[in-house]
Amino acid sequence: MAAPGARSSLPLLLCLLLAAALRCPAPAAARFACNATAPRASTCQALISYAPPNGTATHTLASVRALFQLRSHRGLLAANGLPLSTPPTAPAPSPLRVRLPCLCSGGAGATFQRPTYKVRAGDTLDAIARGVFAGLVTFQDIAAANNVSDPNKVAVGQQLWIPVPCSCDPVGGEPVVHFTYVVPAGSSVASIAQEFGSTEENILAVNKMTDAKGLVAGQVLDVPLRACGSTISNTAIDRNLLVPNGSYILTANNCVNCACSSSTWMLDCQPTQGLSSSFCPTAKCGDMFLGNTSSTSSCETRTCSYAGYTNSTSFAILANITTSNVCTAGLSPMAQPAHSSAFRLELVWLRWTGLVVSLHVVLLCLGYLRQD
Numbered sequence: 001m002a003a004p005g006a007r008s009s010l011p012l013l014l015c016l017l018l019a020a021a022l023r024c025p026a027p028a029a030a031r032f033a034c035n036a037t038a039p040r041a042s043t044c045q046a047l048i049s050y051a052p053p054n055g056t057a058t059h060t061l062a063s064v065r066a067l068f069q070l071r072s073h074r075g076l077l078a079a080n081g082l083p084l085s086t087p088p089t090a091p092a093p094s095p096l097r098v099r100l101p102c103l104c105s106g107g108a109g110a111t112f113q114r115p116t117y118k119v120r121a122g123d124t125l126d127a128i129a130r131g132v133f134a135g136l137v138t139f140q141d142i143a144a145a146n147n148v149s150d151p152n153k154v155a156v157g158q159q160l161w162i163p164v165p166c167s168c169d170p171v172g173g174e175p176v177v178h179f180t181y182v183v184p185a186g187s188s189v190a191s192i193a194q195e196f197g198s199t200e201e202n203i204l205a206v207n208k209m210t211d212a213k214g215l216v217a218g219q220v221l222d223v224p225l226r227a228c229g230s231t232i233s234n235t236a237i238d239r240n241l242l243v244p245n246g247s248y249i250l251t252a253n254n255c256v257n258c259a260c261s262s263s264t265w266m267l268d269c270q271p272t273q274g275l276s277s278s279f280c281p282t283a284k285c286g287d288m289f290l291g292n293t294s295s296t297s298s299c300e301t302r303t304c305s306y307a308g309y310t311n312s313t314s315f316a317i318l319a320n321i322t323t324s325n326v327c328t329a330g331l332s333p334m335a336q337p338a339h340s341s342a343f344r345l346e347l348v349w350l351r352w353t354g355l356v357v358s359l360h361v362v363l364l365c366l367g368y369l370r371q372d
Contacts, residue, residue, distance in 0.1 A: 030137075030220035032165040032178065033206065034102070034109030043112065045242065046102035046166035047079065047225070049181045051095035053134050059096075062088035067132075068098050068115040075099060078248045078257075084274070097247065102166035102178070109178075110145070110163035119158040125151040128160070135182045135218055136164045167222055171202055176224040177244040178206075185217040196223050197245060197262075228260035230267040231322050236308020243267060252309035252317050255280035256290070264324065269306030283317035290319050299327035 036042045050068075052059050065076050065088070073088050079099040103112040117128055125139035125148065143151045145163040154160070167178040179196065189212035193200045200212060206222045209215070225244035232239050238251045241258065248259035250272060258269040270291035271280065283290035285304035293303045300323055307318035 030141075030165040030180075030222075032109050032167040032180075032222045033107065033208070034104035034167040034169055035107055036104045036168045042104040042168060044102050044168035044240070045099050045177075046109070046111070046168070047177055047179045047244070047247075048098040048100055048111070048136065048164055048166070049095045049179060050098050050136070051134055051182065051184075052092075053131055059092040059094075060088065061086065061090050061092050064092045064096055064098065068100065070098065070100075072250075074250055074254065078250055081247050081259075084272075097179075100164065100166070102168055104168050109165065109167040109169075111166055113161070115162045115164070117160045117162055119154050119156055119160060121156050123154060123156075125154060125160075128162075133162055133164070136180060136220060137162055141165075165220060165222070167206070169206075171206060171224045175227055175242055177227050177242050179223040179225050179244075181221045181223045183215060183217055183219045183221055187215070187217070188212065189215055192221065192223060196225060198223055198225065226265070228265050228267045230258075230269075231305045231320065232267075232308040233318060235310070236318060237310060238308050241267075241308075252306075253280070253315065255317060256283075256306055256309070258306060266324070267306065281315060281317050283319040285319050285321045288321070290317070296323070299325050 034042075036044075048068075050064065061073065061076055064070075065073060070076055074084060076082075076096075076098070077084055077086050079097040080093065100114055101112040102109050115133075117132065119128075125142050129135065129137050129139045129142055139151050141163055142148070142160055146160050148154060148160075164180055166180055169178075170176065181192070181196075183192070189200050189203055189209075192198070193203055202224050203221065204210070204212060206224055215221075227242040227244050230241060232241060241249065241251060243249050243258055243260040245260045245262045248257055250257055255272055255275060256269050257272045258267045261268045268291070271283070271289075283304075283306070288294070288302075288304040290304050290306060293301050295301050303322050303324065304319050305322040307320050309315065309317050
């Protein structure tokens with residue numbers, strides 16, 4: 001005969017097992033493929049999406065800059081498309097884009113030397129990974145990068161390198177900006193592709209995912225962002241400049257502001273406002289200044305375009321005339337909706353299936369409990 005209480009514990013155990021079966025698996029540590037080996041190709045500027053966890057203190061732009069050891073407040077503004085007049089004390093939007101140097105080594109990429117974190121009293125590696133850096137890394141990543149044998153034992157004051165995954169690899173033969181993104185609950189590969197102007201195919205390929213249904217909340221995803229083309233010379237110091245839509249970058253010792261235009265997918269570079277002309281040399285194309293445009297016909301325009309900067313003998317900003325046909329400028333293929341109606345129907349079917357299964361679990365549990 002069963003012991004008293006054994007029968008009543010059975011439905012509870014069954015409910016717990018069924019509920020656990022319905023839960024999504026925990027995301028594994030991210031490893032972004034980064035196979036570039038050429039000296040200049042193995043390093044790049046990657047973008048990191050940072051969204052402070054719920055319940056943490058309100059972050060300002062200055063506090064985020066300090067957390068990631070960013071060298072420039074202006075650089076943080078540029079990565080997020082914020083006006084240069086935005087003060088450091090302004091609340092940081094969430095999520096916030098952080099531009100960090102990325103280094104490829106051993107087939108994988110990680111942010112180079114930054115950010116670092118100084119351990120405080122009561123910290124654990126898991127709390128640092130999830131509570132401070134919002135799940136961009138796992139405690140295993142931090143332990144491996146810093147040769148920590150016991151993740152539960154870190155010394156107060158110890159300086160830890162936080163190896164955020166990143167990449168410098170081209171996608172489909174084209175240069176892109178790799179965006180490190182923590183998947184929020186309720187997202188799908190299709191919705192992420194649409195939000196960031198990418199494609200499902202590219203996201204699945206760079207993350208080595210065979211099925212879009214395998215995406216889980218909290219997963220660290222590599223989202224390839226299309227970068228604007230440019231007329232920068234191959235001999236210029238900033239010849240590898242990559243800027244995605246929705247942001248700009250300050251180059252040529254901050255003298256030039258280059259924004260990515262989603263209408264032409266070419267960099268629109270202008271002299272940075274507010275800087276002394278004695279520090280920033282004037283860039284001209286004949287009688288046209290850098291960034292000036294004139295129309296030669298109803299469709300064709302001539303622009304004095306940025307061509308990079310040099311420091312070989314003296315600091316110089318290069319520019320040349322480019323022509324473009326505004327009547328034939330097309331939209332980015334990556335900006336087109338990446339999911340079909342069949343895929344949307346499949347998502348709806350999956351949601352209804354999950355709801356029905358959950359309802360059956362609840363009814364089954366209630367039935368067992370009433371029998372007791």
